[in-house]
Amino acid sequence: MKEQLAKALNEIESDLMEISRYLYENPELGDQEYQSAKLLVNYLTQHHFEVETGIVNRPTAFRAVYDSGKPGATIGYMAEYDALPGVGHGCGHNLIATMGIGAGILLSKVLEQTGGKVIVFGTPAEETNGAKVPMAEAGLFAELDVAMMVHPAGESTVSGTSLAMDAIEFSYHGKTSHAAAAPEQGINALDSVIQLFNGINALRQHVTSDVRIHGIIKEGGVAANVVPDYAVAQFYVRAKKRSNLNQVVEKVKRIAASAADMTGAKLTTRNYELSYDDMVTNEALSAAYQKNLTAIGEENVFSAKSSLGSIDMGNVSHVAPAIHPYIGMNDSSLVAHTKAFADHTMTDQGEKTLVNGALSLAMTGYDVLVDSQLLEQIKAEFVANS
Secondary structure: OHHHHHHHHHHHHHHHHHHHHHHHHOOOEOOOOHHHHHHHHHHHHHOOOEEEEOHHHOOOOEEEEEEOOOOOOEEEEEEOOOEEOOOEOOOOHHHHHHHHHHHHHHHHOOHHHHOOEEEEEEOOOOOOOOOHHHHHHOOOOOOOOEEEOOEEEOOEEOOOOOOEEEEEEEEEEOEOOEOOOOHHHOEOHHHHHHHHHHHHHHHHHHOOOOOEEEEEEEEOOOOOOEOOOEEEEEEEEEEOOHHHHHHHHHHHHHHHHHHHHHHOOEEEEEEEEEEEOOOOOOHHHHHHHHHHHHHOOOOOEEOOOOOOOOOOHHHHHOOOOEEOOEEEOOOOOOOOOOHHHHHHOOOHHHHHHHHHHHHHHHHHHHHHHHOHHHHHHHHHHHHHHO
16 A cells, blocks of 8 residues: 555656745745645645635635545644745745645545545744644644654654743833933833843753743834833743743743833733744654655664754644654755755755655555554553643
């Protein structure tokens, strides 16, 4: 049956490369991926998927379903297709999208024999305000027996972890005055931001080593001779586990409130991007994927690296057994979020990465559909980690 998957891939490989190239040449930022989403939806529809667009109130999000109508597991694949400003697809989302839809289409070709259902989720804005977060909150992944995606990289690594993350904005509201003639009549909002940074820097001594706190001053005044009445700081706060992150965030918020008290400014706080949970890899599912990737010729698959980034696939992993491995493009010097990385997706090696990623995902979905013992292991592990 896996030979049938490989044969089906030969039939759509050129289409997938054309789609990847279109995405590369026409990059769209998060939640603005209108043409990208349309292209993916149209291709899935051609392959008899039933597609619902605009889900979770995100115009470029979609859910595409191919249901055999027979009993069996439900396999989910994620497609990302947002680009980076000034860089384009420097994180290879053109490949992620085509590997995701490719895997879904390949698996749909054998569902009549295996039973079950395959769902491809179009998930916008992973780089900023990931749509997987509201999708998880809305229960869209609850029906999945497994959720999978694969990310291009310089070299292949197994699925690992990511940091939970909150993106928090602190806005201080003060009072303007002449900074030289009447400074006593002003309330300096910028001073609150400076005290916020000082307090957070002191906090760094008293957090676990996995915690990362990094921020910017987004607004800090308009003229040196005017007491700033408005100042804004934005921070990312990250930790290995959501439970620890929540505790650190509360400490940061107390520092922010104290910084307002010190100057007399008023504070407003908001999450300026959606919060990401830590990635929990399902090791049984990961082993099945790795076995398939090796079987189709990937010789060097390395252990998961310690990740200090954050991904919205983490939110998926808390509601369904999930993996997020990396597939190599045969150049360990590649650095993500660069034009060179984007350009490499269009080389012969990029095409090989696309083919191997789509096929290994489809083969792993097939294993879950036909191997009841594997599915039981996957579910038991998920329950144990929940």
